[in-house]
Amino acid sequence: MTTTVPMVQALDVHKRYGQLEVLKGINLEVRPREVFCLVGPSGSGKSTFLRCINHLEKVSAGSLSVDGELVGYRRHGNRLYELKESEIARKRAEIGMVFQRFNLFPHMTVLENVMEAPVRVRKEAKAVVRERAMTLLDRVGLKAKHDAYPGQLSGGQQQRVAIARALAMQPKLMLFDEPTSALDPELVGEVLDVMRQLAEDGMTMVVVTHEMGFAREVGDALVFMDGGVVVESGHPRDVLTSPQHARTKAFLSKVL
Amino acid sequence: MSRQTSEQVAVTAEGTPVPDPPPAALVAVPVRRYGTWALGLVVAVVVAALVRAFAVAKIDYGVVVKYFTAKPILTGVLHTLELTVLSMVLALVLGVAVAVMRQSQNPVLTAVAAGYTWLFRGTPLLVQLLIWFNLSLIFKYVEIPGVYSAPMNTIMTPFVAALLGLGVNEGAYIAEIVRGGILSVDSGQREAAAALGMSQRLTMRRIVLPQAMRVIVPPLGNEFIALLKYSSLAYTISYTELLQSANKIYTANFQVIELLFTASLWYILLTTVFTIGQQQLERRLSRGHTTTPSRFGSLLRRNLIGRRR
Ligand SMILES: Nc1ncnc2c1ncn2[C@@H]1O[C@H](COP(=O)(O)OP(=O)(O)OP(=O)(O)O)[C@@H](O)[C@H]1O
Ligand SMILES: [Mg+2]
Numbered sequence: 001m002t003t004t005v006p007m008v009q010a011l012d013v014h015k016r017y018g019q020l021e022v023l024k025g026i027n028l029e030v031r032p033r034e035v036f037c038l039v040g041p042s043g044s045g046k047s048t049f050l051r052c053i054n055h056l057e058k059v060s061a062g063s064l065s066v067d068g069e070l071v072g073y074r075r076h077g078n079r080l081y082e083l084k085e086s087e088i089a090r091k092r093a094e095i096g097m098v099f100q101r102f103n104l105f106p107h108m109t110v111l112e113n114v115m116e117a118p119v120r121v122r123k124e125a126k127a128v129v130r131e132r133a134m135t136l137l138d139r140v141g142l143k144a145k146h147d148a149y150p151g152q153l154s155g156g157q158q159q160r161v162a163i164a165r166a167l168a169m170q171p172k173l174m175l176f177d178e179p180t181s182a183l184d185p186e187l188v189g190e191v192l193d194v195m196r197q198l199a200e201d202g203m204t205m206v207v208v209t210h211e212m213g214f215a216r217e218v219g220d221a222l223v224f225m226d227g228g229v230v231v232e233s234g235h236p237r238d239v240l241t242s243p244q245h246a247r248t249k250a251f252l253s254k255v256l
Numbered sequence: 257m258s259r260q261t262s263e264q265v266a267v268t269a270e271g272t273p274v275p276d277p278p279p280a281a282l283v284a285v286p287v288r289r290y291g292t293w294a295l296g297l298v299v300a301v302v303v304a305a306l307v308r309a310f311a312v313a314k315i316d317y318g319v320v321v322k323y324f325t326a327k328p329i330l331t332g333v334l335h336t337l338e339l340t341v342l343s344m345v346l347a348l349v350l351g352v353a354v355a356v357m358r359q360s361q362n363p364v365l366t367a368v369a370a371g372y373t374w375l376f377r378g379t380p381l382l383v384q385l386l387i388w389f390n391l392s393l394i395f396k397y398v399e400i401p402g403v404y405s406a407p408m409n410t411i412m413t414p415f416v417a418a419l420l421g422l423g424v425n426e427g428a429y430i431a432e433i434v435r436g437g438i439l440s441v442d443s444g445q446r447e448a449a450a451a452l453g454m455s456q457r458l459t460m461r462r463i464v465l466p467q468a469m470r471v472i473v474p475p476l477g478n479e480f481i482a483l484l485k486y487s488s489l490a491y492t493i494s495y496t497e498l499l500q501s502a503n504k505i506y507t508a509n510f511q512v513i514e515l516l517f518t519a520s521l522w523y524i525l526l527t528t529v530f531t532i533g534q535q536q537l538e539r540r541l542s543r544g545h546t547t548t549p550s551r552f553g554s555l556l557r558r559n560l561i562g563r564r565r
Contacts (some may be wrong), residue, residue, distance in 0.1 A: 054451055085455060093453025103448035107466050117452035120462060162448075169452060 005068040007032050007173055007204045008053060013062035015048055015228075022048050024228040025062065030173075030206055030221070035199045037215040037236060038208045040225035041251055046208045049225070050175050053206065054095045055088050066095065067172060093121055096166030096174040100181050102158040104150040104165070110137065111146040114165045122169070129168070136164040140194050156187030160194055167198075174198070176207040212256055216240050224248045319514040323505065324521060332501030333522050339418055339497055340484045346423030347483075348476075351430025356460070358435050369431070376428035382489055385421035388412065389493040418490035418497075426483055433475045437468030470541050477534030481527050488523075498522055 008030035015023035022045045030036040038046045051057040052064055055072040064071045072088060073080040083091075105113050114133040118124045137143045140160035150158050159179055166174060176195065180188040192214050199205060199218050209215060215222055219236035224243075232239055232248045240256075243249045323329055357369035376384070392408035399405045441464050449459040488499040496504075502515040 056447060056450060089450075089453045089455050091453075092451055095451070097448075097451035099444060099448065101444055103442075103444040105445065105448070105463055105467075116462065117454060120458055121453045165452070 004032060006030060006065075007034070007067055008036075008206065009063075009065050010049075011063045013049070013052065013064050014060045015045070015052060015057060016060045022228050023052070023060075026225075026228075026230055028223055028230060028233065030204065032204050033202045034204055034220045035218050036204075036206045037219040037222040038206065038225060039210070039212070039215065039222065039251075039255075040231075044225045045228045046225055047177050050097075050177050050206060050208055053173075053175060054092050054097060056097075066091070089121070093117070093169055094172055096163075096169060096171035098159070098162050098166055098174065098176045098179045100178040102150070102155070102162045102182070104158055104162055106150050108149075109146065110142065110148050110150070110153070110161050113150070113161060114168045117165070118168050133164070133168055136167050137161070139197070140164045141190070154187060155183045156190045159183065159191045163191075163194055163198070172204065174203055174205045176205065176209070178208050178210065180209070180211060210255055212240055212252070224251065226251070315513055315517070316511065317514075319511050320517045320521070323502075323515060323518045326505070328501045328505060329498070329518060329522070332496060332498035332519075333526075335495070335501075336484065336487050336497040336522075337526070339415070339422065339487045339490060339495070340480070343419050343422035343426060343487070344480050344483055346419065347426035347430050347479075350424065350427030351434050354427065354431035355434035355438060358431070359438060373428045373431055376425050377432075381421065381425050381486060382492065384425055385417065385489055385493055388421045389414065389417040391417075414490070414493050414495035417493050418487070418495045421493075422483060422487060422490070426479060429479060430476065433472055433479070434468070437470075437472035438464055440471045441467045473541055474534070474538055477530070477537070480534075481530055484526055484530070485523060488519075 006029045008028075010026045010028050013023055013026040014021065026045075026049055028036075038049070040046055048057060052059050053066060053071065058072060069091070070080070071091070072083055074083060075081075105116065108116065111130070111133055114136060115126070115129045118129040118132070119126055134143060134146065137146055140163055142157060142160055142164070145153060145157065145161075150161065153161065163179075179195070180191050183191065188211070192211060195205070195207070195214070196218050207215075207219070215236045221233065222236040222239050223233040224231050224239060224245075224247075226247050232243060232245050239248065240252065243252055354369045354372055357365040360366055360369075389412065391412055395408050397405055398408055398411055445463050445467065446459055449463045454462070487497055490497050491500040491503060494500065498519050502519040506512045506515040
């Protein structure tokens with residue numbers, strides 16, 4: 001068990017924006033097939049950390065690796081060489097990301113959204129991608145909407161398309177940044193159902209969320225962050241039902 | 257109404273309260289807009305007087321119509337269209353290139369792009385045209401050492417000078433429009449594309465520019481129509497576009513206003529046709545968006561009035 005390579009490994013990860021230090025030494029490990037939940041108050045650095053994982057943000061210090069490889073750098077002896085844009089892009093393609101505000105491409109239909117990256121980035125044959133895209137849309141319950149434009153869909157439907165779009169690249173890791181926070185309450189369930197299904201299928205997922213019910217039922221590990229550090233971590237059941245730190249208790253009493 | 261305060265009860269001259277009529281009998285009387293009517297009347301009278309003045313003036317409208325399809329005028333129209341389309345193409349290439357340069361990480365590229373916009377928007381188009389046309393006064397030869405050499409005055413024909421003058425100037429305006437369009441695209445779109453592994457180039461081509469188009473095309477239509485009208489400035493460097501053709505005829509027959517009207521008739525016909533085309537294009541680009549493009553009338557107004565330079 002201990003010999004498996006972690007999917008994500010953070011060792012003393014720091015991130016600064018000018019003077020402002022947003023991440024102050026994050027240590028954590030996400031194992032393959034695990035659903036890893038990140039919770040914490042607004043501004044604690046959850047999104048920033050998630051964006052470091054696929055190099056949308058550069059780490060300022062420390063080491064962050066995905067599937068045993070450093071993010072954004074190549075190591076030669078004692079030196080780290082920054083990767084070229086094309087190499088970074090190739091690595092990003094292996095990591096799916098789902099955003100709070102969906103970020104679907106509004107000028108493309110649902111099907112075109114899902115097909116875009118496999119066809120343009122991986123240069124896969126259109127017919128093959130199309131078939132896979134339709135299967136994925138079926139899985140998220142939106143096969144019938146494949147010809148619609150994002151603007152014609154509800155928030156929950158858009159988010160499910162966004163998940164299908166990320167899955168079309170057959171990623172080894174999925175990142176979710178508050179995927180249900182922009183949704184009307186009655187639409188949250190349909191997105192969580194898709195994510196639950198994905199977890200059952202064995203996808204490795206890092207999920208920033210305020211949905212404690214989801215974290216407790218589906219999560220395998222949970223980290224509570226505050227002020228750029230990991231305050232407490234453990235199994236979601238334990239952390240959520242019997243938090244050890246005062247800050248965790250205070251936060252949970254507000255969101256539960 | 258079950259309860260009324262004393263002020264709300266209407267009272268007749270004799271002092272007896274008027275009974276409340278049933279709701280159906282109430283008639284809404286809009287505010288009477290006497291001022292609007294009076295102003296409308298005054299304006300209509302002024303316009304009618306102007307029209308009459310032109311109608312009875314010493315203008316031979318038969319001549320206006322006769323020359324509308326005269327050979328030299330038609331040639332002028334053709335040259336005007338050629339010049340406008342080609343300088344628009346040049347301007348588009350320059351404009352998109354400069355707008356993308358402005359976004360670059362390379363400070364030299366951004367500075368050159370900003371400098372170009374500053375220079376060509378900061379000097380009058382007419383002056384620029386004259387400079388292009390007279391370039392042979394300072395550069396006798398166009399020369400790429402060891403590759404190419406030709407005398408400037410054989411290269412810088414009136415057409416080439418007009419093309420460069422209009423195209424390079426217009427490019428500076430288009431660069432700003434394209435830049436505005438690029439900036440109008442939500443940053444989440446670039447992020448989503450990056451997260452999918454798309455390169456910056458691919459993101460620009462597939463995600464950003466197509467979305468920027470919706471913002472870019474309406475003003476580009478305006479620019480094209482403006483360019484069509486500004487092409488008449490090429491007359492000063494003796495390029496035989498529409499105005500020059502009219503000019504040649506009236507210097508011979510002295511029917512100055514008639515021929516200027518003929519030219520105007522052509523200009524307004526062309527601008528109207530292109531305005532309709534622009535609207536069709538705008539409608540196609542708005543797919544996937546719920547907002548409908550502005551109506552034809554407002555578009556026409558937008559295009560035909562209000563210009564700079
Ligand atoms: N590009 C940036 N430049 C400067 N500061 C930034 C930038 N991005 C984030 N920050 C700051 O970093 C801190 C952490 O932001 P982050 O978005 O990671 O928080 P979060 O935990 O995701 O919060 P939320 O729950 O509100 O999404 C905030 O104080 C934010 O203002
Ligand atoms: Mg966040």
